[in-house]
Amino acid sequence: MKRLDRLLTRGDWIYLASLLVPLVVYNLVLKVVRIVTRPDPPGFLGFLDQVRSDLLFNLGFAALWIGVFAVVRGGWPRRAVLILFHLAVVVVVILTTSAHFFYTTTGSTLDLSFVLVSISSIGEIQGAIGSETTTLHWALVSVILFYTLAGPALLTRLFTGTWDPQPDAPGSPGRAPLTVGLAAVLLFSLSVVPSVTNAGNAFARDPLANMVVNEVATTEVEANVSPESLPTDTSLSPTPETEKRNVVLVFLESTRAESTTAYNDEIDTTPFLDELSEESLMAERAHAVVPHTSKALVATACGVPPPLDTQKTESEPGIIPARCLPELLEEQGYNSAFFQSATETFERRPQLVDNFGYGHFQAIEDMSKTGYQRVNYFGFEDEIMLKPSRAWLEENADDGPFMTTYLTVTPHHNYVVPQRYGTKKYSSDPELNRYLNTVRYQDFFLEKLFDQYKDLGLYEDTIFVILGDHGEGFGEHGLKQHDNTIYQEGLHIPLLVHDPKNPEPRRVEENVNELDVLPTVADMLGYRVEGGDYPGFSLLSPPEDRRLVASCYHERTCLASIDGDKKYIYSYGNRGEEYYDLSEDPEEKKNLIEEQGDKKIEDLRDDLLAWEARVTDSYEQQRPQEETTE
Structure with a gap:
């Protein structure tokens, strides 16, 4: 006891314990909840192994601050330490809580790079946060923050009669702070020792320890890509077979192949897409390159893999190492337009669309919302695009060939079903059932879009490409949504090319992905690509022996x-x-x-x-x- 009194005063111990003990308990309770709610909860030894990192990391955090308080014993440095201590605890609470809810929502662990990106674009994610929180959550957060900031001082006053946790700090603590500091380092080091169970190191590690490990434990591989090998100087060269027909790309948000009737005849979510497939070229084994919308747009429109990061690199001016399809077609006299039923600025979409070379971009800010339902935290139901599409087509279709692109949003999390077509019972899982009903709604939109082109007399002279930007997970492998769902429910997407002048059904059995869309469109229009090679292949002649590669959205995942x-x-x-x-x-x-x-x-x-x-x-x-x- 005397050694403890020499290290810190009674007031210090009360002050620190009043904050560190609840913090350690809180973090451990969150980890226990994550463990016991996993699809395959471990036995007793597995449980100890999976909670070990969190216990050691939190004990190390406590030892660190005990050592700091023992060294800095008075004056303005002590006041600075008190402020840093409270800030550190607040940051730890925010990060561990965020990591907990991120895992329970998506099944993925949280990495530091994604945290930093989210902070820099908080306006984009506040809707997602709002959709997952209630008034009770915010009340609890307010109570926790109040206690974190004021609780230690109140308890110290109650038990010692003073607001200052260390009014007098006689003597020197000797070597005790050094011992405590070394203990903190040892505890932190042991907290990152790999798990010995099959839970996976990322899940088994404390969330903060995992963020640090992911940032420093990188695997460096040298790569020297020849600038001449990149398709940055390409162009489309007309041939005797060239026919300047219109091109329409339709991206089906979060649509996995198995949830469509065309790929799964046991479910009737997409009867129109199924009917269309009987008159189309259909890829049976099409895949996303990165299961994230902006990345899918790059892969499809530009024919090259997207940047493998969460930094929105693809929206930087001139950053894409290829000439994209809208730009290539513009040189051949095409007008182009991009429509989305999402908010304009999400993931810097205007800059991204401009990088692709589209001449016109329109999002919900410039669309009439009367009569249309909001379906998630950043978009409205997809039929909101129909009127702006018709207006643009009526104004521009007579000026020559065009390329239009439509990006839907309704099937995106949190799966709000527009009520105009009612709902059907597809699954006993409420969330999956809502998702399947949003896919069903999307099929109605697709049919109306085709009707619009028929009404305007544009259908026969247009090539339609319909594809999912990525799939969606519902816990099949412990993962939900799409960003890190590297399994087939996240990668296997529908991909159809419909040519009204050639309505013969054709099935592509080979493995293909989004990189193949650009070469396919060029091939079907009768153009030859010159000035460089794209990594994809035309679906009209895909190679049999081919290896596809895909990546998670979060780096090093x-x-x-x-x-x-x-x-x-x-x-x-x-x-x-x-x-x-x-x-x-x-x-x-x-x-x-x-x-x-x-x-x-x-x-x-x-x-x-x-x-x-x-x-x-x-x-x-x-x-x-x-x-x-x-």
């Missing part, structure tokens, strides 16, 4: 390769490596990684990391080089 029916997933050590045979196991339930040779998996892993490095380098080369002066 996961990569996947699909070669025929074999799929490999690498998760940077955050969880175990995975290998599936999709022909025998389409739902990816049986991990065959242990049956594969070490050299085979090492080669697959190296190929994925090399691809990631090449994609990153291709964007770095587009950044303006800083001028140097001697």
Whole structure:
């Protein structure tokens, strides 16, 4: 007891304990909730292993501040320490709480880069936060913040009779602070020791420890992409087969293939899309490159992999290492327009659309909302685009060929179903049922859009490309929504090309992805691409032997390769490596990684990391080089 009194006064111990003890308990309770609510809760030893990191990290945090208070014992430095202590606790509470609700909502762990991006664009995510919180949540947050800021001083006053936790600090603490500091370092270090269970290191680690590890534990792979190999100087060259027909791209938000009738005849969500597929070229095994909308737009419109980050790099002027389809077609006399039923500024969409080369961009801010229902925190039901589309077409269609693009939003989380067509019962899971009904609504919009082109006499002279931007997860592999859903429910998307002049049904059995849309459109219009090569292939002649690559949206979270029916997933050590045979196991339930040779998996892993490095380098080369002066 005397040693403790020498380290800190009684007031200090009360002050620190009144904040650190509730903090440690709070963080541990959140972790326990995450553990016991997992689809596969562990046994007793697994539970101890999964809570170990959180316990050690929080004890290390407590030891750190005990050591700091012991060293800084008075004057203005002590007042500065008190302020920093409270700020640190507030930051820890905010981050651990955010990580907890992010995990319970999406099944993914939170990384620091995404936190920083979210802070820098708080206006974009405040709607998402609002959709997941209630008045009770905010009341609890207010109580917690009040106690965090005022509670320690009130308790210290109650038990010691003074507001100052250390009015007198006689003597020196000796070597005790050093010992406590070393203990803090040891506890922090032990908190990042990998898990020995199969829970996955990212989940098993304390949320803050995991953020740090993800930032520092990077796998550096060298990549030197030749500027000449990038399709930055391409153009479309007419041929005798060239026919300047209109082009329409329709992106179906968060639409996974298995939730559409065209790909799953056991569900009647999309009868129009199904009917259309009987007169279209349809890719049976189409995949997203990155399961995130802005990334999908880059891959599709520009024919190259998007930047593999959360920084919205793709919206920087001139950053895309390719010439995109709207720009290529503009040189051939095409007008172009991009419509979305989402808010204008979400993820810097105007800048992104401008990067693609579209001549006209219109979002809900410039659309009449009368009679249309808001369906989520950043958009309205998709039929809101029909009137602006008709107006633009009536004004511009007679001026020559055009390219239009429509980005829907209704099936996006939080799956609010527009009421104009009612609802149907598809699933006993309320959230999944709402989602499937939003997909059903989207099919009505698609049919009305086609009717519009028929009414205006534009249908026969137009090529339509309809595809999902990405899929959507509903806990099939512990993941929800899409950003990090690297399994087939997140990657397998519908992809149809409908040509009214050639309504013969055709099925593409080979693996394809969004990179193939640009070459397909050029091929169907009869143009030859000159001045460079895009990595995709025309769906009219896809290669049989081909390996597709995909990435999670969050950096250093996961990569996947699909070669025929074999799929490999690498998760940077955050969880175990995975290998599936999709022909025998389409739902990816049986991990065959242990049956594969070490050299085979090492080669697959190296190929994925090399691809990631090449994609990153291709964007770095587009950044303006800083001028140097001697």
